[in-house]
Amino acid sequence: MSADGRQGLTIIAFIGSVFSPYYAWDAAQDPFAHCAMNVVLYGERANRFAMTERGARHLARDAHSIAIGPSAMEWDGSGLTIRIDERCAPVPHAVRGTVRLRPQGLTAGPFTLDDQGLxxxxxxxxxxxxEVALDAPALSWSGTGxxxxxxxxxxxxxxxxxxxWCRADLQDGAAILYDVAHRDGGGRNLSLSFAADGTRRDIRPPLPAPLPPTRLWRMPRETRSDDGRAAVLRTFEDTPFYSRSLLxxxxxxxxxxxxxxxLSLDRFRNPLVRLMLPFRMPRVLG
Structure with missing residues (x-):
């Protein structure tokens, strides 16, 4: 998010695009055949969504970098540089520019989300x-990420x-909540707080806080907060199986x-929902 709260950006590099209908329909289930650089821009001046899926010949990677088609990420030991060159669908707007991310600190290691550790x-x-510097659309801003x-x-x-899932900046660091419902019952509730240098701190598990469903697809939403209250300031994404919001x-x-x-994976499994996805997620053959 930008420092003034008016612009937002999400970038995800996928090897094995987990929300890809093409991957779901592929009998071989080869993750390297289903790669994508997902770029989503939110703001008062421009909104963009790009997620073109590409095959293995469009993927290059080593210990410090990954390139998927014309876009790439590179880690130099202290920061991540992302070079974006993507095109939206179904309206073919360009999204092109450079994003630089400099962590204040790194955390100790991963968490498992399921009982089997898969x-x-x-x-x-x-x-x-x-720091965000885009040529298309013409936007430059800085903030936290x-x-x-x-x-x-x-x-x-x-x-x-x-x-x-949700993440929020704190005065010194960030708080992250991750609540997962397992397919076979039960779940996992993570209430995390990290200092700016990545040190984990204890946090009291917040109380359940109801949220209204999204307007278009009526996606259920809920979160947690200290006092059991939260408000939706803006809905960024309202899709049949996924919503992204600012609270x-x-x-x-x-x-x-x-x-x-x-995220509703029950909805995502619906064959009709998967048939809708190629309109926003085209695939480059090969």
């Missing part, structure tokens, strides 16, 4: 400084029924603005 999540840099990694040994929809809440004793996501 799905792992590492909030590597909960507090980072971000977050850098994490996910990897797994099975389909998300086989392991989980749904989850909610006002209280965490770790502080009023915060949190980026929140709600």
């Amino acid at each position: 799905h792992r999540w590492w909030p590597m840099a909960p507090s980072s400084h971000v 977050y850098f994490d990694t996910n990897d797994g040994d099975g389909r998300l929809e086989d392991a989980f029924a749904r989850w909610t 006002a809440a209280t965490l770790d004793g502080q009023p915060v603005r949190a980026v929140h996501e709600s």
